[in-house]
Amino acid sequence: MTALFVSAVLGVVLTVTSLYAKAAIERRFYRRKKIPSLHAVNVLSIGAVIASVYYSLANMSLHGKLLFYVYFGTIELLLPLYVLFSIWFARYEKKEKKYTTSADKKVLYIKQKYLAHRRQEHYHSKTS
Template identity: 75%
Template sequence: MTALIVSTFLGVVLTVASLYAKAEIERRFNRRRKIPVLHAVNVLAIAAIIAVSYYMLANISLYGKQLFYVYFGAIQLLLPVYALVSVWIAKREKKAKKYTTSADKKVLYIKQKYLASRRDDHYHSKTS
């Protein structure tokens, strides 16, 4: 039972960390265009880590096909968690975005709270 709880917790933590790493990779190398292949790579890598941790913590001996069953079980348990966390992070990033863009990537408007914070900082600076 402990192995299952630790594996689940590890899956959630690794999902959040891998999604943030995916966002950084997209930002640095691909100029904010989405790379869908990274989702598949994240799921497969996290499932492998979960399967290995479950295998080590459960203290069971797996031979041949049994290791693949644990791996595919980890994928099945990870997919809903990954989907929920992915949607949550996407909504959070969209809400935290400072501006809204059109379909052709032009800035439509900057959100009011970011304009207000910049204006206040400018008026209270020591040089003006």
């Protein structure tokens, strides 16, 4: 039971952190171009980590075939969770974006929330 609970919590934490890392990689190296293959890499790597943790905590004997069953079962259970979190994360990124762009990637306007935040920081400066 402990192995199942730890695996579930680890799955949620690793999913959120891997989506954040994917967004940071896209922002840093590819200038916000979406890379779908990173989703596959995330799912396979998270599945491997969760399967190995479950395998070690459940005190299973070392059978190679059993590890693959645990791994594929983990991926089956992880996919719906990953899809839900990736949709939520995409909506969150869109909401937190500082500006709106047109189809030809030109900035249309900066969001009011960001401008208000910038003005508040200016008023707290030590020089005024």
